[in-house]
Amino acid sequence: MTFKDQWRFVRNNMKRSKSRIFMTVLATAMGVAFLIVLASVGFGLHTTFIDDIIRDRSVTQMQIGGIEKEDGYAPITDEEIEELEKVEGMKAVTRQQTLRQTPLFNIDDYSGNTETVVSHFPSELKAGMELTEGDLPEEPYEAVVGPHFLENLYPEDLPADAEIYDEEGMLKEEFKYDESLIGQEIEMVVEQNVDGETEEHPITLTITGIVEPPSRGWMQDRQVYISEEVLAEVETFTETTRGAIHPEVEEEITGYDNVYGYADTLEEVQEISNYLSEQNYLVYSAANELEYLNTFFTIAKAGLIFIGTIAIIIASIGIFNTMTMAVTERTSDIGIMKAIGAHPKKIKQIFLLESSYIGLLGATIGTIVAYVISILLNIGLPWIIESAFEQELPEGFQFSSIPASLILIAAVICLIVTIISGLKPAKRATQIDVLKAMRREI
Secondary structure (H helix, E strand, C coil): CCHHHHHHHHHHHHHHCHHHHHHHHHHHHHHHHHHHHHHHHHHHHHHHHHHHHHHHCCCCEEEEEEEEECCEEECCCHHHHHHHHCCCCEEEEEEEEECCCCCEEEECCEEEECCEEEECHHHHHHHCCCEEEECCCCCCCEEEECCCHHHHCEECCCCCCCCCECCCCCECHHHCCCCCCCCCEEEEEEEEEECCEEEEEEEEEEEEEEECCCCCCCCCCCCEEECHHHHHHHHHHHCCHHHCCCHHHCCCCCCCCEEEEEECCHHHHHHHHHHHHHCCEEEEEHHHHHHHHHHHHHHHHHHHHHHHHHHHHHHHHHHHHHHHHHHHHCHHHHHHHHHCCCCHHHHHHHHHHHHHHHHHHHHHHHHHHHHHHHHHHHHHHHHHHHHHHCCCCCCCCCCCCCCHHHHHHHHHHHHHHHHHHHHHHHHHHHCCCHHHHHHHHC
């Protein structure tokens, strides 16, 4: 008996009990759909969180918080910077210092105080600092500003009783500086306090670019980023480290506030991080977070798939009953096949083929249903949450995601379970006595 003959026999016999086969396939499809939809939530959240991390910071970025010495952790200095830049696979090492006063910035008829950060722009250029407008500074007295810098600028002739903020605490549009900042000259006024008297020193800067906004909507960047040459002028005027206003309360400061290393590729991040940790550096990278998240979600997805498998196992009871009844109903057919010389192995294959067909049909229908439910979840749940809780979800948030690997896993599980369900009825078919089967037909 060829495979084609076996397949024809299976199809003809399945047509005799359409209702029973339909209910069995339906139960299998429901089990597969349940498994896929349940696990798809784990896959969807995993994808969302990973994408969020990648958008939030460069995956090749490593935060270097300090270096362990005999008396504890110490800030990174120029000496360590030189060593870090020599590490194989290190693309760039950026460093920042925060000015120890909040300068006043004047542009046209607007002014405001804001935090000022000293950046090493050559290394920022190598690292690929992203801007929404303009370019990174190329000259000492050029600067870039944060995307929310305008929130700290106010008209100088503002009435004392003016309501300048909206309901969300943001500066109203009519009070904002409405011209492009690119190419504008801005005056930075730093102070020095000596014997109770305050002296001011203006420094003229040219704005060349605006930094890209933080990926998280609730974060704001109102800072001004200046060069190390400007810092040198500030320190010369104040005669203090990083421009501290009061010399008498100045604390000794060494090293940089923020140091970031950038690897050439994502694959090199973990290798460099491990090497720096061995060299007593305090290192943290997005790769560490990705590793923890991947481990967590792998376990979670495995658990969800296991729970979904239970639904398929329950559906397999129906397959077992269907195949048992099929063997009983086809006793005479089995007897005839054995009488004309059919090998028991071939008879067993016929019934296993039927149970496999039921499983594959159920898996196909279940997959289609799961895709429909997944689409509805991704469209409906965000709308429900936003309507009920008045909270907007992040852009691109996915509750459910069905990758090809999940479909393959579900199909394999379904096929294995259905074959196991058909084993005993198939074995029983091979044990039917020919004479009893023929006598029953008579």
